Amino acid sequence: TVIHERPSNPGAGDEDRPIGFGRIQRKEDPRFVRGKGHYLDDIVLPGMLHGAILRAPVAHARLVSIDTTNALAHPKVVTVITGKDLLGLKLAWAPTLSADVQAVLVTDKVRFQGQEVAFVVAEDRYAARDALELIDVEYDVLPPLVDARKALDPDAPVIRDEIEGRTDNRIFDWEIGDKAETEAVFASADVVVSQEIVYPRVHPAPMETCGAVADYEPVEGRLTLYETTQAPHAHRTLYAIVAGIPEHKIRIVSPDIGGGFGNKVGIYPGYILAVVGSIVTGHPVKWVEDRSENLMSTSFARDYIMQGEIAATKEGKILAVRTNVLADHGAFNATAQPTKNPAGFFSIFTGSYDLKAAYCTVTGVYTNKAPGGVAYACSFRVTEAVYLVERLVDILARKLEMDPAELRLKNFIKPEQFPYANKTGWIYDSGNYEPAMRLSMQLAGYDELRREQKEKRARGELMGIGVSFFTETVGAGPRKHFDIVGLGMADGAELRVHPTGKAVVRISVQTQGQGHETTFAQIVAEELGIAPENVDVVHGDTDQTPFGLGTYGSRSTPVSGGAVALVARKVREKAKLIAAAMLETRPEDLEWEKGRWFVKGDPSVGKTIAEIAMGAHGTVALPEGIDGNLDAEVTYDPPNLTFPFGAYICVVDVDPGTGHVKVRRFIAVDDCGTRINPMIIEGQVHGGLTDGVGMALMEIIEFDEAGNCLGGSFMDYLIPTAMEVPDWETGFTVTPSPHHPIGAKGIGESATVGSPPAIVNAVVDALAPFGVTHMDMPCTPARVWAAMQGRARPP
Ligand code: MCN
Ligand code: CUN
Known part of the structure; x- marks a missing residue:
């Protein structure tokens, strides 16, 4: 391991222009900074028509009737497509990336607010949208299921009643680890702490929303589909299978993408509708969603309710972690993840510690909410795993009255233990955790910060210091272990x-x-x-x-x-x-x-x-x-995944009068093995840390009792700006991957994975004088204030 301290933000004008790895400026930036990027909505084809989707205003309702007469009479409307039309084409339901099906347009029942009900194709975007209001739909409203905890109650409404024989909302039960061994370790441990930890539903909210331009050429039977997609080849194969168009006659073009963050992995009804619209009208059809459509209907992230437990000796040797998870997948199981991993890579909840045992169960359930679940720089749900274990370690540190950084240092997997086989079946390729932790403490001036905190506490000021350490598992395959709908990951x-x-x-x-x-x-x-x-x-x-x-x-x-x-x-x-x-x-x-x-x-x-x-x-x-x-x-076909890691320290100040949290400093030390372009890596880290501030303090997609989405616009779904984030302080260590051709590990999601626990740990640390040991994200002023009053939630 090589340890470096490079000042963050070294600034532009870096003259270093190596042949090969190094800090060179991005080749794509001249076109982006000059406004010459070519995004989906920039695509204009001759004769192109525009599509708009009518969406359900309620979360759960039987569809009684749709009358499109008035919409069709609109002078600029070319066609209106309903679920009934799609039934005739055998396209009303499309397979998801998780072996479920999803309604392209509602045929029987609305299952979440914002679900796709009808598709209007018109001469321009305005006419298409105007015509949506001319469609008459009659709904028979049903009681919605919005609380995942009630999804398995015997009297819960059955959301997927179109599936023959289905009588409940259970999607899957999954377990990993050794239950008996873990029980034995817990039974003999000196100290056990338990905590319910909720990772709320959040949304990747990329700057560019999702969209498609479909161009079906009937003579040769060729489909050219311009799409906002992170996975063009996988999409093409799926369209070939679903639509029956020969694969060699389908061309998927993914132009410049204005942010994906996992939001653009899946296939959305709008993409399929653009294709159907083009086939039906004989013209190219463009469909681009607006911000509310993006927030309300496309792939969300997280929504995990985790019961966590950690066992240790009284000297602070961590022995085991165990957890039961209730996973809210919304109305259709449309998470984008490897087939064998219904909870993604959540089983890395064993973290960076040398455990004797670990065990977890995950139960996936349907609710009347938008589908999705694997998105927002999550490394296939490593976000949830790292948040769980890093919160538990902090709660344990409090219980043992130990410093949280010291407790982590005491329990790290040692360098000589790599490659390390953890208790849930992962082989960590390489790691050297202590130097990364020590470097972050040194960059932070950790001891000095603790001294400052002590003085401030004595004066009644609320300062918190939060530590997190994470190990990620990124870079799937090998193909023999990982596939998406049967396509091996190579x-x-x-x-x-x-x-x-x-x-x-x-x-x-x-x-x-x-x-x-x-x-x-x-x-x-x-x-x-x-x-x-x-x-x-x-x-x-x-x-x-x-x-x-x-x-x-x-x-x-x-x-x-x-x-x-x-x-x-x-x-x-x-x-x-x-x-x-x-x-x-x-x-x-x-x-x-x-x-x-x-x-x-x-x-x-x-x-x-x-x-x-x-x-x-x-x-x-x-x-x-x-x-x-x-x-x-x-x-x-990679022989294994790569296991990047990092040590993060966050310093917050909490306003005792309002509960407002200010992130004063954030120190991030990352190790992604061989570094190709340090400037790009820093950009990835800065972006991910900003995501972390958003999730920890501001972002949440909530639903009211009627199933209304309360995060459907940027007025309600708050994302951080430069105002809410500090100047990031970054450092790095280099521990190459032994099996990767150039020794590189992934970095694109590290900071989003590692930062929320550091921030929440800091907030909880600041609130220690009030006896607070845990609070759920986002730590908004109202929630922090409630926690200071000893309440779980604001009134
Ligand atoms: N890199 C490097 N040296 C390394 C590792 C990576 O220089 N050792 C560089 C890579 O070459 C690449 C970048 O860092 O240019 C990110 O690389 P990698 O970690 O391989 O991640 P991916 O390129 O596969 O990006 C995916 C990841 C994911 S899954 C999400 S979600 C996310 C993220 O990237 N979405 C993003 N970062 C994003 N950044 C932007 N700007 N926009 C998104 O949508
Ligand atoms: Cu989980 S978001 Mo990225 O893997 O596309």
Whole structure:
């Protein structure tokens, strides 16, 4: 492990322009900062029509009738599609990514507020929206189920009564770990603490909402679908299966994406409706949702009610963790996650500690809420896992009257224990936790902060210091263990080096702001020794890129990054053979230096990659079996996931009069193994920390008793701005992944995973004088104030 302290925000004007890894400015930014990005809504096709969705005003209701006569009479309306029409096309229900089905348009019953009821196609967006009000729908309102805790009550309304034989709202029961062993450890432990910990429903709320432009060409039967998607290839295969259009006649194009955060993994009814609209009208159809539609109907995140318990010796040796989880999946099980993992990667709730036992059960239930569940930089629910264990460790520290940082240091998995097999079946690839924790404490001035806190407490001021330490599991596959609807999680890469030595690399993952056009070029640059600006990265078009499963769970660098490194190495080896032919020598007599093969012992005689590329395409007599190009392709199936980690410290001040929490400082030390572009990594961390402030202090999607969504606009669903966040203080350690081709681990979700517990731990620490040991997110002024009065909730 190498330990660095790099000041955060080193500023622009960084002159460092390495060939390969390093802090280079993003290649995509010139187009974004000049307003030349090309987003979905920028797409305009000749003859294009516009779609709008009529949505249910209630959460649970029998559909009695729909009358579209008046809407159809609108002069600009071309067609109106209802659930009945889709039944005729066998498209009323579509498979979800979790082996359930979801209604594309309501045919029988409304199951959440905002659900899709009818689709209007008109000449322009305004007419389409106006016509929605001309549709008459009669509903027979039913009692809604909004409290997941009541979902399994015998008298609960059965939400999915369209499924034959279904009499309750249970989706799945899942368990992992050794129950008996864990019970035994708990029974013999000196100290056990328990706490109900709720991770509320939140929403990724990307800046760009979801949308699609469908262009069906009937003569050849070709569908071109422009979509806001994080996984173009997986989508194409699913459309082929669902719509029966041959896969080779479907082209998915994912243009510039204005943020995804997991919101753009699934297939939404609107996408399918745009396709149906195009087939029915013979015109391209654009559908773009508005902000409320995005917040109310697309993939939410979390909604886990966790009963947690932690067992330890009285000296503070943590022995075991156990938890029962009630998972609210909404009206359809549409979470985007590997088939074998109904609770995602939640089973990493064992955290960064060397436990004797661990056990968990997760029960998934239907409620009258929007579907989704795996989104918002969650690393497949590592967010919930880390929040659970890091809150429990803090509660334990309080009980034992130990410093929370010391308690963590005492229990970390030791460097010599890696690769470490935890109690729920993960093999942590590499880690060195103590130096990261010590570095964060040093950057924070931890002891000094504790002294300051003591003085302030004596004066009645409320200052809190929160610590969290996390280990993530990111980068699924291998394909033998992980699939999405049967598609194994591996990714392809194709690399072409053109005659003049300029390269194009084609990848199957999708950038939504993470800077792949820069970092993937840097991987090729590092391996081939050519400048990153001479490598173009192509993604987001199934006609232009090799098959692969797409971007989520921070898998791009771990999987696709591995593919890109390996394809570049393949090109380098091919270049060696061609160079040998050009130099009339044997390949084994050549040696590599960045960018060039040369003759051992005679460095002046050699060929650069550009010269070799020209040779390959030229008239040089090529060795047997070598084609006349400098191209290669690979599909990379990773042997394991990668396990990045980090140590976070948060300092808050709480206003004793109002309960307002101010995040004064935040120190984040991350370890994502080999760092490709430190500037991009810092950007990812800054963004994720900001997410954390949002979730810990502001964001929540709640429902009233009637099932009305209370977070359907940015007036109600508060997201943080620069005003609510401090200047982030970052540091890092480097513990490479032993199995990844370049030693890199994912970083895209680390800060979102690691920061909420640090912030909540800080708030609870600030409220210690009131005897508060836990409070649920978001720690809004009203809730903090209530906690200070000894109440669980504001009145
Ligand atoms: N990187 C690096 N060195 C490493 C690891 C990563 O330089 N050791 C770089 C990568 O090359 C890439 C970026 O950091 O440019 C993020 O890489 P990675 O961790 O592989 O994550 P992904 O690219 O797969 O991005 C997905 C992740 C997820 S799942 C969510 S959710 C999220 C996140 O990224 N959504 C984002 N960060 C986001 N950032 C932006 N701007 N927008 C989103 O929608
Ligand atoms: Cu869980 S959000 Mo990201 O994995 O796309």
